[in-house]
Amino acid sequence: MTATILLVDDEKNARNNIGSYLESQGYEVLLAATLKEAREYVNAQAADIILLDIQLPDGYGPDLLSETATFTNRPPIILITAYGAIDMAVEAMKNGAHDFIQKPIKFDRLEQSIQRAKDVVDMRKELNHYRSSQRKVLDDIVIKASKMKEIIKKAHRVAQTSTSVLIAGETGTGKEVIARAIHQMGPRAEKPFIDINCAAVQDTMLESELFGHEAGAFTGAQKKKMGLMEVADEGILFLDEISSMSADMQAKLLRALEERTFRRVGGVTPINVDVQLLAASNQNLPELIKTGKFREDLYYRLKVINLEVPPLRERKDDIPPLAGHFIKINNPQMGLNIQGITPGAIECLKAYSWPGNIRELRNVIERAMIFCDETTLDVQHLPSELV
Numbered sequence: 394m395t396a397t398i399l400l401v402d403d404e405k406n407a408r409n410n411i412g413s414y415l416e417s418q419g420y421e422v423l424l425a426a427t428l429k430e431a432r433e434y435v436n437a438q439a440a441d442i443i444l445l446d447i448q449l450p451d452g453y454g455p456d457l458l459s460e461t462a463t464f465t466n467r468p469p470i471i472l473i474t475a476y477g478a479i480d481m482a483v484e485a486m487k488n489g490a491h492d493f494i495q496k497p498i499k500f501d502r503l504e505q506s507i508q509r510a511k512d513v514v515d516m517r518k519e520l521n522h523y524r525s526s527q528r529k530v531l532d533d534i535v536i537k538a539s540k541m542k543e544i545i546k547k548a549h550r551v552a553q554t555s556t557s558v559l560i561a562g563e564t565g566t567g568k569e570v571i572a573r574a575i576h577q578m579g580p581r582a583e584k585p586f587i588d589i590n591c592a593a594v595q596d597t598m599l600e601s602e603l604f605g606h607e608a609g610a611f612t613g614a615q616k617k618k619m620g621l622m623e624v625a626d627e628g629i630l631f632l633d634e635i636s637s638m639s640a641d642m643q644a645k646l647l648r649a650l651e652e653r654t655f656r657r658v659g660g661v662t663p664i665n666v667d668v669q670l671l672a673a674s675n676q677n678l679p680e681l682i683k684t685g686k687f688r689e690d691l692y693y694r695l696k697v698i699n700l701e702v703p704p705l706r707e708r709k710d711d712i713p714p715l716a717g718h719f720i721k722i723n724n725p726q727m728g729l730n731i732q733g734i735t736p737g738a739i740e741c742l743k744a745y746s747w748p749g750n751i752r753e754l755r756n757v758i759e760r761a762m763i764f765c766d767e768t769t770l771d772v773q774h775l776p777s778e779l780v
Contacts, residue, residue, distance in 0.1 A: 397439065398444060399435070400444045407446075441468055443469070446473045454472065455490070458488045469491035471491050471506050472492070474493050474494065491510050552579030557650070559692075561674055562675065586631065589621055590633045591635055593634075601658050604620040604622060604645075622649065626668060631672070636686075653665060653667070705754065733768075738774070738775060
């Protein structure tokens with residue numbers, strides 16, 4: 394992911410030399426010689442990062458710090474300082490400057506500073522992506538069956554708290570959708586929703602993913618990395634397939650939950666966070682406790698609230714509206730104009746046992762739409778195992 398850098402300097406040679414270097418490193422570069430030109434770019438939100446000279450022909454460069462202080466996503470501002478201006482630069486850092494670099498500029502030092510700023514920009518973009526995707530999540534909850542209405546009612550109440558929640562249910566029942574709904578319905582909706590599938594991460598790397606690591610903590614750890622728990626601060630962390638977590642990792646997670654603090658791998662400084670933890674499992678955790686594969690104390694710490702998502706075969710009233718929902722969202726993606734589904738096809742869908750639950754239903758509808766040349770899905774468009 395590249396970045397757009399606004400270089401503000403009244404010296405033409407400096408603009409050309411620094412600008413050429415940045416372009417050679419793959420950055421998109423915008424040039425400004427005055428504070429007025431810089432403001433135009435900033436107000437248009439054209440730049441991800443700003444390299445800002447202090448003394449400009451029409452004003453004082455660091456004034457941009459106060460002018461952008463209320464911006465939701467203020468670009469990281471790196472000040473370019475002349476020799477002897479260190480005290481001023483330190484004061485600017487207190488007012489929100491990302492970094493300062495002394496003239497004459499050394500490109501390796503410049504690249505280090507830009508890379509750190511880019512890490513901030515990339516994280517913001519990722520979080521904004523999460524937030525924008527959350528606004529649509531409530532549209533994905535299609536319910537008619539009374540069992541699911543009760544689940545959503547409980548989820549809405551849980552969303553108003555910071556309580557840990559354990560979401561249980563078979564694979565494909567929509568546990569993540571419920572987790573995202575809790576996020577969207579509560580006071581943390583504008584904060585991050587960070588999810589990780591514990592089963593998809595090697596156990597040796599899971600600690601680093603959750604808690605982060607310091608540079609040099611292990612082979613390949615070339616720079617400091619924030620963990621997902623730190624990224625999710627003030628928001629929600631969703632741990633899917635938590636039953637796959639090792640006993641050692643379970644102990645570390647329990648301690649982090651109890652103390653609301655942790656240390657990065659290789660670090661010594663405690664990091665305090667305010668995170669609501671949601672966890673999901675398609676395994677029977679009480680059975681895993683009996684066999685020693687899951688910690689009982691962690692189970693009860695997670696299970697302050699327990700939401701049991703029923704399988705699709707127990708909520709068949711949801712099948713028609715779900716089928717309609719999937720047709721609706723697939724039409725624009727597939728370039729089709731399917732208007733509905735016949736009663737006979739609905740009966741076939743209801744008669745099936747759905748071992749893959751909602752995820753399988755979605756795939757079946759998508760496949761049927763591929764083979765449908767009419768405007769209505771019918772029995773002949775369904776897979777043979779349903780007919």
